[in-house]
Amino acid sequence: MSSKKEKWNYDFIKASKFFYTFSIIITLLGIICLAVFGLNYGVDFRSGSNVDISLSKNITAAQIQPILKQVGVDDHAEITVSNDRANIRFAKVLSETQENQLKTTITKDLDSKASFEVNTVDTEMAKELERNALYAVLIASVAIMAYVAVRFEWRFAVAAVVSLLHDAFLVISIFSIFRLEVDLTFITAILTIVGFSINDTIVIFDRIRENLRFSKQKTKDDLKTIVNKSISQTMSRSLGTVFTVFIAAFCLFVLGGESIRMFSLAMVIGLVFGAYSSIFIASPLWFALKGKQKNKPAPAKAKTAKE
Structure with a gap:
């Protein structure tokens, strides 16, 4: 004991x-x-749009940046690329036109097999x-x-x-x-x-x-x-x-x-x-x-x- x-x-x-x-x-x-x-804060707690892209090939952030300028949504955009995925965070909410234009341009110029998931949170x-x-x-x-x-x-x-x-x-x-x-x-x-x-x-x-x-x-x-x-x-x-x-x-x-x-x-x-x-x-x-x-x-x- x-x-x-x-x-x-x-x-x-x-x-x-x-x-x-x-x-x-x-x-x-x-x-x-x-x-x-x-x-x-992530997109869940701040207003803006979050675009998650599944890719069929490796793409760099430098390749995505010109497309954002072309669409006119490059202001305060954060690009993260990891293997076959890319994530773009926007400080403002994308309009339906901007969203569709972004998807079309990336599919046409970078990866025709890319798939997109867009999450949007407004300020309130x-x-x-x-x-x-x-x-x-x-x-x-x-x-x-x-x-x-x-x-x-x-x-x-x-x-x-x-x-x-x-x-x-x-x-x-x-x-x-x-x-x-x-x-x-x-x-x-x-x-x-x-x-x-x-x-x-x-x-x-x-x-x-x-x-x-x-x-x-x-x-x-x-x-x-x-x-x-x-x-x-x-x-x-x-x-x-x-x-x-x-x-x-x-x-x-x-x-x-x-x-x-x-x-x-x-x-x-x-x-x-x-x-x-x-x-x-x-x-x-x-x-x-x-x-x-x-x-x-x-x-x-x-x-x-x-x-």
């Missing part, structure tokens, strides 16, 4: 200081980048999608906080929501810092990450609550021991679950198509952040909140008759 205790004798609370520092740095960088540059729709995405994350956070507060206590709820918002915002910060594209699949990834993060956090919190029932917590150090013990007892389960999903997400990122590339990348990044936030952010935060209760002086006893 003693050897087992020594095996898991690790101070997660002490180690959390490093992860708090790391998260604060990434958060500050993310806030600065979001304030200065914002997010690199882009704003509505962005607003609904924000509402989805906020509603999920409030619902989770209410659930945890009812099942456990308010300190668990605060720690859980801070942890999941930490995971979501760090993924957003990484995408902002490296100017990665944000589309609807990115929002799906954020909500999925929130789900996995709260699952791992609840597993640890449930074990903490169980250990609290059978342990005496007279001091803050006693509480610290319980938290470290609870994290150790759930470590293999939490990391095993996250690692399994991480492998699947990483394979999708490497082998999947371009349409799910950003979704897969967001999942990979979010799972890494979620794995350590449940252990080194949520649990230590609950300990900090609960520890204040232990530091409060005990109520004064009534004076005896002798006094």
Whole structure:
């Protein structure tokens, strides 16, 4: 029994200081980048047209550019070419005439077997999608906080929501810092990450609550021991679950198509952040909140008759 205790004798609370520092740095960088540059929205969140072209032969961006000038739609157009696919993003919505002219010219001058897929988002729709995405994350956070507060206590709820918002915002910060594209699949990834993060956090919190029932917590150090013990007892389960999903997400990122590339990348990044936030952010935060209760002086006893 003693050897087992020594095996898991690790101070997660002490180690959390490093992860708090790391998260604060990434958060500050993310806030600065979001304030200065914002997010690199895909066509789902910004008005304009997105033309996806499937090609039967290799074509370069330099070959497409003259055609855009010929059609008169070269202003603020972004061209991306990858193997047998080309993608053209326009900052403005193409008219039906411009769209047909572009298709005809590319088919005639570059590739007669080219096929096209055109997606268009107007300004109002882009704003509505962005607003609904924000509402989805906020509603999920409030619902989770209410659930945890009812099942456990308010300190668990605060720690859980801070942890999941930490995971979501760090993924957003990484995408902002490296100017990665944000589309609807990115929002799906954020909500999925929130789900996995709260699952791992609840597993640890449930074990903490169980250990609290059978342990005496007279001091803050006693509480610290319980938290470290609870994290150790759930470590293999939490990391095993996250690692399994991480492998699947990483394979999708490497082998999947371009349409799910950003979704897969967001999942990979979010799972890494979620794995350590449940252990080194949520649990230590609950300990900090609960520890204040232990530091409060005990109520004064009534004076005896002798006094």
